[in-house]
Amino acid sequence: MIGGIYALMAVGLTMIFGILNVVNFAHGELYMLGAYATLLLVTVVKLPVAVAIIGAVAISAVFGLLIERAIFRPIRLAPPLNAIIASMGLSYLLSDSARIAFTPVPQMMPAAISGVLNVGGVLVSYQRILVLVVAMVLIAALTLFVRYSWIGIAMRCVAQDMVAARLMGISLNRVAATTMAISAGLAAAAGGLIGPLFVVEPNMGVSLLLKAFAVVILGGVGNVAGAIAAGLLLGVTESLAAGFIATGLKDLVAFVILILVLVVRPTGLLGRTSLND
Amino acid sequence: MTNRIMLALAAGVALIPLVITSPYSLHMGILALIAVGLASALNLIAGYAGQVSFATGAFYGIGAYTAAILATRAGLELWVTLPAAVVFTGLIGLLLGIPCLRLRGHYLAIATIGFQEGTVIILLQWVDFTRGPMGITGIPKPSLPWIAFESLTANYYVAFVLVAVIVLIVIRLVASGLGLQMMAVRENETAARSVGVNTTYVKLAAFTISAAMCGALGAFYASYIGSIDPSVFGIMLSATALVMVLAGGWGTLFGPIIGGVVLTFLPEWLRVLQDYRMSLYGAILILIILFMPQGVLGVLSRLSLTLGRKEPVEGKVERNVA
Numbered sequence A: 001m002i003g004g005i006y007a008l009m010a011v012g013l014t015m016i017f018g019i020l021n022v023v024n025f026a027h028g029e030l031y032m033l034g035a036y037a038t039l040l041l042v043t044v045v046k047l048p049v050a051v052a053i054i055g056a057v058a059i060s061a062v063f064g065l066l067i068e069r070a071i072f073r074p075i076r077l078a079p080p081l082n083a084i085i086a087s088m089g090l091s092y093l094l095s096d097s098a099r100i101a102f103t104p105v106p107q108m109m110p111a112a113i114s115g116v117l118n119v120g121g122v123l124v125s126y127q128r129i130l131v132l133v134v135a136m137v138l139i140a141a142l143t144l145f146v147r148y149s150w151i152g153i154a155m156r157c158v159a160q161d162m163v164a165a166r167l168m169g170i171s172l173n174r175v176a177a178t179t180m181a182i183s184a185g186l187a188a189a190a191g192g193l194i195g196p197l198f199v200v201e202p203n204m205g206v207s208l209l210l211k212a213f214a215v216v217i218l219g220g221v222g223n224v225a226g227a228i229a230a231g232l233l234l235g236v237t238e239s240l241a242a243g244f245i246a247t248g249l250k251d252l253v254a255f256v257i258l259i260l261v262l263v264v265r266p267t268g269l270l271g272r273t274s275l276n277d
Numbered sequence B: 001m002t003n004r005i006m007l008a009l010a011a012g013v014a015l016i017p018l019v020i021t022s023p024y025s026l027h028m029g030i031l032a033l034i035a036v037g038l039a040s041a042l043n044l045i046a047g048y049a050g051q052v053s054f055a056t057g058a059f060y061g062i063g064a065y066t067a068a069i070l071a072t073r074a075g076l077e078l079w080v081t082l083p084a085a086v087v088f089t090g091l092i093g094l095l096l097g098i099p100c101l102r103l104r105g106h107y108l109a110i111a112t113i114g115f116q117e118g119t120v121i122i123l124l125q126w127v128d129f130t131r132g133p134m135g136i137t138g139i140p141k142p143s144l145p146w147i148a149f150e151s152l153t154a155n156y157y158v159a160f161v162l163v164a165v166i167v168l169i170v171i172r173l174v175a176s177g178l179g180l181q182m183m184a185v186r187e188n189e190t191a192a193r194s195v196g197v198n199t200t201y202v203k204l205a206a207f208t209i210s211a212a213m214c215g216a217l218g219a220f221y222a223s224y225i226g227s228i229d230p231s232v233f234g235i236m237l238s239a240t241a242l243v244m245v246l247a248g249g250w251g252t253l254f255g256p257i258i259g260g261v262v263l264t265f266l267p268e269w270l271r272v273l274q275d276y277r278m279s280l281y282g283a284i285l286i287l288i289i290l291f292m293p294q295g296v297l298g299v300l301s302r303l304s305l306t307l308g309r310k311e312p313v314e315g316k317v318e319r320n321v322a
Helices: A002-020 A027-043 A049-072 A080-102 A126-148 A150-160 A162-167 A172-194 A204-219 A224-244 A247-264 B002-019 B023-048 B056-074 B078-100 B105-125 B152-175 B177-187 B189-194 B199-225 B235-248 B255-291 B295-306 B314-321
Strands: A116-119 A122-125
Touching: A002 A027, A002 A126, A002 A150, A002 A172, A002 A204, A002 A224, A027 A049, A027 A080, A027 A172, A027 A204, A049 A080, A049 A172, A049 B255, A080 A204, A080 B105, A080 B235, A080 B255, A122 A126, A126 A150, A126 A172, A126 A224, A150 A162, A150 A172, A162 A172, A204 A224, A204 A247, A204 B105, A224 A247, A247 B078, A247 B105, B002 B023, B002 B152, B023 B056, B023 B152, B023 B177, B023 B199, B023 B235, B023 B255, B056 B078, B056 B105, B056 B199, B056 B235, B078 B105, B078 B199, B105 B235, B152 B177, B152 B199, B177 B189, B177 B199, B189 B199, B235 B255
Parallel strands: none
Antiparallel strands: A116 A122
């Protein structure tokens, strides 16, 4: 079910990568903040978990807007490395701020639903199933949004050709802001959903982010369907590697896949163009 | 002009231990020298050849582990282990360069991140060989057949010589035909190829040389510190090295030197702020990107142009050459 989380993270990353050509190293921190926001809304404001996750997504989306306005917009025309370094700075800033605000102690989050489903002898907790279902619903909603809404069509135009899109009267700023908000919202949803399965801590985003990059590349940059398939594939492969080879080598899988894909098929499993279908 | 400043700078750096003798300052000086070396090596590939690499930490680590394992298992000394580390990391750099030849921009960055992370995971997991998270301890201090460098001052001079050689190689290389070809690849790969630059060879050479330099620094570091573990050689180090180059100024000879020194001491200066150190560091990175993306030297050269000085700062000249 970790595959669902990989998919959620990767879809957000692949969108800003494909549409805005920005590699956001702070994406893992948005996920971490989403988890903390959910946790605080549940424990302090006493909201039900489902409402708390929606609240966290909203907070994170607004935060995404702010980041786009303050950091990514001014350097849109600069070389790609500038955005990488700026987002790394943001990543340090956010994870360290979280450490100061919430202490480095890992925290537990209550599960949205408890109980275990028995499928032919294999036990699966409802929370894990919920993660997968919600991830799929969110991604389906996003796909419809990108395909049919006005701003979704504008996003695909920008992904195809930024200059031509502007000539057609599309506001690049609006598209960039919306993309960033959606991307941040998805990361927060992933954080809120994963909270009860693992612990919530300031550094939780770092290793996940690098795997999400592997998923983005494996699925093909800017390719939402590819990101989903690759996310689920990586989740399964990791579990198999942990079960059949060695637990410690689980984390190596993503990076081996990453380099292999880049060498053999740099466009990813499904190619780059699917966002524009 | 450049050479004279470089010489004066080298003389100044060489004299530092005569003035400053506190162990802490000397230790920081050695770390700053290593940082300058790493940033210069990275600058060769990222600044001059235009191939952004996040693998600095991995090569540094591979060099350190090569030297540490040879020293503790085979009892070899630094003057043997350092060349071995140079050859081995150079080879690994060549091997990484081959798949990375086809990649550009973001893709290259992500591929090198994959290599960086993969290296750390292997260092952590291959416990029989690398002792995993426990690291390797008891690595002997740097030495030559007839002399051992035990004191901090001696180690400072070893680092100084090593880094001076690296910077010198970078200076010579940049002025050579290969250096011009690197810059041609950076500016426009297709155009470079169309005028007969063997881009495959140029990129592989840049990858190999840069990796070998990081390996040499790693070998010295392992020997100087005496004990190493994988946590040092992570992506944080690679990112910091990139920031050093960026903050100083891409594709300039002095940029990595300024960046390496400033960014080694910056976290120390920020230490007074205790808990807010990393947050501030992150904020400073963002501010550098937003307000001085050309680095310190870029700001200086713009200033010098507006003030109407005749001689632009060196970074500007190199851009024109390219």
